[in-house]
Amino acid sequence: MHLPRSVFSRRQVDIFLWMLKVNVIDDVPSVRSMKALNTSMQHLCGIESIKYNGALGHTYYVNNMAQLIAQEMANPHDSHPRLSEARQGQRWLRDVDDSILTPMVGLGDRDFYTWEPVMLKDRTVVMPFRWYTRDQVVCAKAWRLHPWQRAWVVLEYEVVTATVDDILLNFVEFGQGHGRYGCPSPCDIGGIFLFTPAGLEREHAQKEYNVHFLCTSNTAPPLEMLEGIVQQLRTCQTAGIWAWDCVYREMVLILVWVLALLRDNPMRSESACHRGLLAKFFCRCCWVKGSDARPDGVVGTAREGSTSKHGGGGEDRPMESSEAGSSAPRNKEESQAYLTSYFNAARAVRNQMRITKAKTASGIQDTYQDFFLKRLELSYKKHIGRSAKQVALDHAVEQLPAETNSPVWRIAGLDPHCDMPVEILHVILLGFVKYFWRDAVDRVRKAKKQPLLESRLSSCDVRGLGLSPLAGHTLVQWAGSLTGRDFRALCQVAPFVLYDLIPPEAMGAWVALARLIPLVWQPVIPDVDHHLVELDVALKYFLDCTAQWTPRWFNKPKFHIDLHLTDHIRQFGPPILFATEQFESFNAVIRSKSVHSNRHAPSRDIAIAFAQGNRIRHLMSGGATVKVFKTLTLMNGNVCDPKAWVIFLPRAEGSENPSDRARVGRIVEVLRVAGSAADTCAQPSAILVENWAAHHSTAPYNMP
Numbered sequence: 001m002h003l004p005r006s007v008f009s010r011r012q013v014d015i016f017l018w019m020l021k022v023n024v025i026d027d028v029p030s031v032r033s034m035k036a037l038n039t040s041m042q043h044l045c046g047i048e049s050i051k052y053n054g055a056l057g058h059t060y061y062v063n064n065m066a067q068l069i070a071q072e073m074a075n076p077h078d079s080h081p082r083l084s085e086a087r088q089g090q091r092w093l094r095d096v097d098d099s100i101l102t103p104m105v106g107l108g109d110r111d112f113y114t115w116e117p118v119m120l121k122d123r124t125v126v127m128p129f130r131w132y133t134r135d136q137v138v139c140a141k142a143w144r145l146h147p148w149q150r151a152w153v154v155l156e157y158e159v160v161t162a163t164v165d166d167i168l169l170n171f172v173e174f175g176q177g178h179g180r181y182g183c184p185s186p187c188d189i190g191g192i193f194l195f196t197p198a199g200l201e202r203e204h205a206q207k208e209y210n211v212h213f214l215c216t217s218n219t220a221p222p223l224e225m226l227e228g229i230v231q232q233l234r235t236c237q238t239a240g241i242w243a244w245d246c247v248y249r250e251m252v253l254i255l256v257w258v259l260a261l262l263r264d265n266p267m268r269s270e271s272a273c274h275r276g277l278l279a280k281f282f283c284r285c286c287w288v289k290g291s292d293a294r295p296d297g298v299v300g301t302a303r304e305g306s307t308s309k310h311g312g313g314g315e316d317r318p319m320e321s322s323e324a325g326s327s328a329p330r331n332k333e334e335s336q337a338y339l340t341s342y343f344n345a346a347r348a349v350r351n352q353m354r355i356t357k358a359k360t361a362s363g364i365q366d367t368y369q370d371f372f373l374k375r376l377e378l379s380y381k382k383h384i385g386r387s388a389k390q391v392a393l394d395h396a397v398e399q400l401p402a403e404t405n406s407p408v409w410r411i412a413g414l415d416p417h418c419d420m421p422v423e424i425l426h427v428i429l430l431g432f433v434k435y436f437w438r439d440a441v442d443r444v445r446k447a448k449k450q451p452l453l454e455s456r457l458s459s460c461d462v463r464g465l466g467l468s469p470l471a472g473h474t475l476v477q478w479a480g481s482l483t484g485r486d487f488r489a490l491c492q493v494a495p496f497v498l499y500d501l502i503p504p505e506a507m508g509a510w511v512a513l514a515r516l517i518p519l520v521w522q523p524v525i526p527d528v529d530h531h532l533v534e535l536d537v538a539l540k541y542f543l544d545c546t547a548q549w550t551p552r553w554f555n556k557p558k559f560h561i562d563l564h565l566t567d568h569i570r571q572f573g574p575p576i577l578f579a580t581e582q583f584e585s586f587n588a589v590i591r592s593k594s595v596h597s598n599r600h601a602p603s604r605d606i607a608i609a610f611a612q613g614n615r616i617r618h619l620m621s622g623g624a625t626v627k628v629f630k631t632l633t634l635m636n637g638n639v640c641d642p643k644a645w646v647i648f649l650p651r652a653e654g655s656e657n658p659s660d661r662a663r664v665g666r667i668v669e670v671l672r673v674a675g676s677a678a679d680t681c682a683q684p685s686a687i688l689v690e691n692w693a694a695h696h697s698t699a700p701y702n703m704p
Helices: 010-022 031-045 065-069 090-095 171-181 222-239 265-271 332-346 352-362 367-379 386-398 424-446 450-459 472-477 484-497 504-520 528-549 551-555 558-572 581-593 602-620
Strands: 049-053 059-063 104-107 110-113 118-120 125-134 137-147 152-163 167-169 189-192 241-245 250-254 626-628 645-648 663-673 686-691
Touching: 010 031, 031 602, 049 222, 049 602, 059 065, 059 222, 059 602, 065 222, 065 241, 104 137, 110 171, 118 171, 125 152, 167 171, 222 265, 222 367, 250 686, 332 352, 332 367, 367 386, 424 450, 424 484, 424 504, 424 558, 450 472, 450 484, 484 504, 504 528, 528 551, 528 558, 551 558, 581 602, 645 686
Parallel strands: 152 189
Antiparallel strands: 049 059, 104 110, 118 125, 118 167, 125 137, 137 152, 241 250, 626 663, 645 663, 663 686
C-alpha cells in the first residue's frame, strides 16, 4: 500500500494482513491505521495535488511543481568542447534569459550578484551576467566596463570569463572604495548594450527514478492541462522556491525555467501551434513548404524498379527542396502575430472561411484557441440579421477569459519552435529504420525468402553489442508492430543479413543509415565542433543514398526534420538526452495507478498516487524534511507566532556565535529539519527573521 509502484487493492491488502496474523506476527497494523498513517505522513512531507478548473471546461489535478523541484536541485556546468549533458548545451549556457537564471553566488560572507559591477584582482572592472561551474569552480561570464566621463560604459561584445576567486571587490565594497582606485562609482552606468543565454548527470537522467509525474486526464486536452502547470511555473519564477540544501545544510532559493519540451511529433506540432506533418508548411521549426497537389490528385511518382508500398503511407505528403526553408526559421513573435490576427478576424461575423484559409497559408493553428473561436462562431448562429449577429458576437467576446492563446506562449524564455529538439526515437528508429525494414521484409516475402532472413537474424552473434539473442521469426513476422528497442537492434545488424536480399540501391541506403546512427547515439561528444561536421556529412550522404534508391521516400516529412538535428545538438547536447524512451515506458506505471480506481476521477486518483510515491521515494532516499511551525516558545517562556516582533541576537559575520548587539526584527518562518539534532530536542533548526531598522522618530513620543 505504501510502495511507490504498488498496485494492491483493499482485498489484496486484507489477504497480506491475514497471512501475517496466521504466521503469528505481532503488532500487525490494520488497514484503517495504515491509511491514517499514510494521510498524516502525506500532510507532513508529501506532495500536494492541486485541483484546476481548465478554461475549456474540464477539471484536472496537477501535483505541486515547487515541492517536486525542491527535491531536485542542480547548477549549470560548462566543459567546452566536451558535450555530454544538457546543461553544457548552448541554450543553457548562452541563450536562456538571464533574468530566470541564478542571480547570486556567495563566497564566505560576501555575495556577488548579476548586473552589479565588480572589480577583479587585476583592477579590471566587469559586470557579471551569468554564473556557471567549470571543473567544480564557480565562474562568471561578464561584460567589460570602460570608464567614460565619470561613468562606466558596458559593451556586450567584450565578454570575459572570471572565477569567483578572481573578484577583488563586490558591488558594495567597490561602491565604498572606488575613490582609492581613481575610477568612477559603480552606480554610474552610462550605457548598456544587451543581447538575448538540466541538471542531472546523463546516466541518471534516463532512470525512471528521476521521472516526475505532474498531471494526466482522460477528458482535458494536453494544452488545457498545461495551463495549470504554467500557472505553477510562473509562480515559481516570480517568488522562487525555498528548499533545504542537504550539502550546505541551509535554506536555498531555487529559480526554475524550462530547457526544452520533449514530445512525439504530433504533440510537438500541437505544442508549437503547428498544423502537423500533413500541412503544406509541414515543419514546425522552419518555413519549408510542400508543393501544391496536382489537379489529378497525384502527389508523387515512384522511380522505376521500386516495388515497395512503404515509400508512401500515412505521413506521405509532397515537399519541395528542403533548402527553401533552411534559412527561414520560425519564431515565437511571428506565430503569436498570426494567432492574434485569427482572433481579431473572429471578432467580426462570417469570417470563418477567411480564418481557415489563413491557417492553411501559414501552417499555424492553435487548438487551444480554436475552442474559443468555435464558441464565438456558435454565439450568433441563431440570430437573424448582421447587426444582431454582431451584437451577440460582441457579448460572447466579453465573456471570454483574458488569455485565449495556448499556455505555451506564457512560458518565460521558451520558444516552442526551436526549443523542442528533434526526437530520435520517433524520427529515426520509428522513422527511417521502420520504413526501410518494412520495405525489406515485403521484398523478402515476395521473393519467398522469409525463412532465410529469419535464420540469419536468429544466428547473428550480437553479444558484442550488449544485446540478447535476436528472435528472427518475431522480427520478420511482426515487422509492422515492432518497438523502438527492436529497431535499435535491427539498424545495427540489417546490413549483415540483407546484403543479397534487397537491391544494391537499397543496400547503399542501409549502409549509410548504419553509418549515421552511431554518430547520433553518441553519449559523450569530446569535440562538438568536429562531431557536428562529421554528423552533417553523414546525414547528407544518407539522404543522397536514399534519393538514389527512390525519391519517393522524401514524401516522408521526417527526412526533412532530421536536418535540424545538428543545430539541436549544439543547443541541447547529445540527442540521447532528449529522447523520450523513458517517458514512453513510464506509461505503464501511469496505467497501473488507475487499476484499482473507480475511474470516476482518474486525474485525481493518479495524481494522489504519484504524490504518495514521491513521498516514499524522498524518505527512502534519505531526504530531509523541513517542518514549518506555527508557534515558537522563547527561552523566557513567551510564545510568539510568525510575524511577531522580537528582540534577538544575530550571528556574527563568519561565526557560529551570536553577536553582542541586540536587534529588533519580525519572525518570518520557524524551520526544523526532520531527523536532525534539533529535531530530537524539539528545537528549531533555523529561524528566519526580517531585520528592522529605524530611520526617523515618531511624534509625539520621539521614539522609532
